[in-house]
Amino acid sequence: MRSAYPTFTAQMRSTYTILAPMMAPIQFNLLVNVLKDEGYTIELLTNDGPEVVRKGLKYVHNDTCYPALLVIGQMIDALDSGIYDNHRIALAITQTGGGCRASNYIHLLRKALVKAGYGYVPVLSLNLKGMDRNSGFRVTVRMLRKGIAALIYGDALMLLRNQCIPYEHHPGSTDFKVNRWVDRLSVQFRQGFGYSRFSLRKNLKAIVTDFAAIGIDTNRPVVKVGIVGEIYMKYAALGNNHLEQFLHSQSCEVMIPGIMGFVLYGLYNQLEDINLYGGSRVKTVIVKILLRYVGKFEHIAIEAIRQNPRFIAPIPFEHTVDSGREVLSLGCKMGEGWLLTAEMRDLAKLGYHNIICVQPFGCLPNHIVGKGMIHKLKELDERSNIVPIDYDPGASRVNQENRIKLMLSVANENRLKASSVADRQRISM
Ligand code: SF4
Numbered sequence: 419m420r421s422a423y424p425t426f427t428a429q430m431r432s433t434y435t436i437l438a439p440m441m442a443p444i445q446f447n448l449l450v451n452v453l454k455d456e457g458y459t460i461e462l463l464t465n466d467g468p469e470v471v472r473k474g475l476k477y478v479h480n481d482t483c484y485p486a487l488l489v490i491g492q493m494i495d496a497l498d499s500g501i502y503d504n505h506r507i508a509l510a511i512t513q514t515g516g517g518c519r520a521s522n523y524i525h526l527l528r529k530a531l532v533k534a535g536y537g538y539v540p541v542l543s544l545n546l547k548g549m550d551r552n553s554g555f556r557v558t559v560r561m562l563r564k565g566i567a568a569l570i571y572g573d574a575l576m577l578l579r580n581q582c583i584p585y586e587h588h589p590g591s592t593d594f595k596v597n598r599w600v601d602r603l604s605v606q607f608r609q610g611f612g613y614s615r616f617s618l619r620k621n622l623k624a625i626v627t628d629f630a631a632i633g634i635d636t637n638r639p640v641v642k643v644g645i646v647g648e649i650y651m652k653y654a655a656l657g658n659n660h661l662e663q664f665l666h667s668q669s670c671e672v673m674i675p676g677i678m679g680f681v682l683y684g685l686y687n688q689l690e691d692i693n694l695y696g697g698s699r700v701k702t703v704i705v706k707i708l709l710r711y712v713g714k715f716e717h718i719a720i721e722a723i724r725q726n727p728r729f730i731a732p733i734p735f736e737h738t739v740d741s742g743r744e745v746l747s748l749g750c751k752m753g754e755g756w757l758l759t760a761e762m763r764d765l766a767k768l769g770y771h772n773i774i775c776v777q778p779f780g781c782l783p784n785h786i787v788g789k790g791m792i793h794k795l796k797e798l799d800e801r802s803n804i805v806p807i808d809y810d811p812g813a814s815r816v817n818q819e820n821r822i823k824l825m826l827s828v829a830n831e832n833r834l835k836a837s838s839v840a841d842r843q844r845i846s847m
Contacts, residue, residue, distance in 0.1 A: 423528050424540040426508045426552040436460040436542060437496055438510040439489045442653035444579070444596060445572030445677050451604035452564040458555075460510070463492050466656050470495045471811050477530035484778035484810055485650035486523045488657055490530050497536050508540045514684070515547035518753045518783060524550060566681075566715055567613035571603050573676030573732075574622060574719045578629040580662075580672045581729050585634035592632055599625055615718060622722035630726050641829045643670045644765035646758055647776030648784045649680055651809055658776050659815045661822075665774075668826055673770045675732065675761045678716055682735040683757040685709050690748050733764045741767070745794055746787065753783030759791045762804065771801040772829040774822060779810030803828050 426434070436453075440446055440462045453460050474491025493509050496502065511527055514520040524543050531539055543550035546557065575596050582592040603621065606612030612621060643665055651657040652674060665672050688705045691697060716735055723731035733741070742748055742760030750756045762773050775788040789806040796802045805825040807818050 424538055426540045426542045426554040428554045430508060430540065431457060431554045434459070434506050434508045434540075435502065436508045436510050437463055437493060437502070438544075439492055440464050440654065440656070441650055442572065442576065442677060443655075444575045444600060445569055447600050448568035448572050448603060448607075449565060451600075452561060452568055452607055455564075455608050456558070456561055463496050465492055465495050465499070470656065473498070473534075475811055477533050478526055480811075481780060482526060483519055483523075483780040485648060485654075485657060486519065486526055486780075487811065488654075489523065489650070490527050492656065493527065494530060494534050494536070497534070497539065504536060504539060508542050510542045510544055513543045513545040513547070513549050515545055515549060516684075516687075516752070519780075520753075521549070564607050564613045566712060567607075567618060568603075569676070569678050569681065570618060570715050570719050571599070571621070571625075573678050574625060574723065575599055576674060576676065577723065577732065578625065578729060580674065582629055582632050582634060583666055584640045584669055584671045585636055585638055587633035587635060592629070595628055595632065599628070615714065618715060618718050619722070622719055623725070626722050626726050626729065630728055639669065639830075639833070641668070641670045641772060641826055641833060642673065642770045643826075643829070644673045644675075644762070644768075644770035644773040645776065646675065646761045646765070646773060647788060648754060648758075648778050648781055649677075651776040651778050653677070657778065657809060659809070659818060661774065661776065664819060664822070668823070670826070673730070673765060673768065675764070678712075679732075679735060679738060679757060679761065680754070682709065682712060682716065683751075683755070685712065686735075686739065686748075687751045687755070690751065694749050730768055733767065738764055744798065745791055750787060753781060753787070755783065755787055758784060758787045759795070762788075762791070762795055762802075763798070766795070766799045766802055771799070771803055771832070772825060773802070773804040774825070775804060775806040777806050777808050779808065779813075801832065803832065 436458055438460060446462055450460050450462055470488060470491040473494045474487035477494055478487045478490050489511065497504050497507065509527065511524050513524055524541060527541055531537055542552050542555055579592050579596050586592050603612055611617055645652055645661060655663065662672055685705060685708055689702065692702050713735055720731045720734055723729050738760045741763035742756040745759050745763060746756055748756050765773055777784055777788055792804045795804065803825060805821060807821060
């Protein structure tokens with residue numbers, strides 16, 4: 419059956435610009451460069467501010483998830499801006515394929531476009547489940563391999579950046595290196611290398627050495643803070659009111675679990691489905707092979723980071739699964755599901771006891787596995803200092819930041835108590 423909506427055709431590939439919402443800047447810039455190499459003209463949207471929220475509220479039902487409202491508001495704001503030739507624009511949006519509303523954002527977007535007078539703009543679904551096919555966009559094996567490498571590099575760069583910025587002698591020196599590596603890796607991809615396991619090992623080793631050479635002051639009093647939550651809110655500055663930047667301004671060392679964890683979580687859930695509801699043996703074997711294949715890339719990054727004691731490497735996915743199992747059933751997989759809880763447990767194990775759980779309006783699943791699990795997590799580790807922060811169109815940034823500052827003051831008290839205990843122990847020895 420022919421779609422009632424315009425689709426992204428093969429002819430549009432060379433003549434249209436694809437606009438995609440920004441989420442995690444380092445990972446997305448690498449991914450976009452991969453798509454550019456494949457012949458797509460693509461741009462990440464960075465328009466921000468109250469107008470984006472206003473347009474989201476105008477064209478999306480106000481009881482829907484806040485990330486949908488923001489992403490759609492941002493796209494319509496871009497079309498309204500007059501910067502683009504809207505008859506040569508396509509919009510890209512992801513579909514997770516899970517049971518949550520994230521699979522249906524595309525329908526909300528199409529409806530909003532019709533309402534805003536842009537019904538002719540094709541929408542491109544980015545997903546790995548064969549949903550909403552567009553003849554002009556094909557995911558090739560080479561793209562997938564480069565995409566996995568882009569996420570591995572992006573996650574590692576994000577982690578190293580966050581562990582250098584609060585201590586750097588010369589502000590900007592870390593970001594300079596991040597940008598240089600994004601450029602270098604993109605050139606490698608364009609030239610057809612940089613994404614094999616051998617290249618990843620070599621590049622990641624060089625990246626870790628390069629970041630370890632940044633001049634830092636480790637004596638600065640810094641609070642370690644982890645960020646978890648719904649995937650868009652966790653990474654997107656538009657969603658979380660520039661949370662990472664705010665925490666840096668408050669002398670915090672931030673740890674944000676990588677996007678690769680979400681990819682592995684999606685794969686692992688296929689196995690959990692088979693465990694719980696049954697399924698074919700062939701599917702089990704294929705999923706296990708894929709998990710092992712992708713997991714090996716994650717291990718390469720973790721090994722490279724662990725080589726340098728200055729950096730704290732993330733916990734490998736197989737142990738994240740165990741962290742989840744300690745707290746809740748792995749059958750809990752709507753939204754970020756058990757992964758969100760497992761990430762909070764992992765962060766505490768890595769010494770990031772202060773955690774901000776970002777929760778968007780309209781998101782029941784993540785309230786359950788986020789806010790709903792805090793009590794249990796505190797029982798498992800009394801040092802946990804977790805604050806859930808709600809984000810919605812009417813939420814005041816000042817209130818959000820004040821609640822975070824309150825959490826940071828508790829964190830500072832705990833840090834001082836811990837260091838005076840350590841001093842007393844040293845004196846009595
Ligand atoms: S995870 Fe939450 S915010 Fe995301 S689609 Fe599901 S309900 Fe909406």
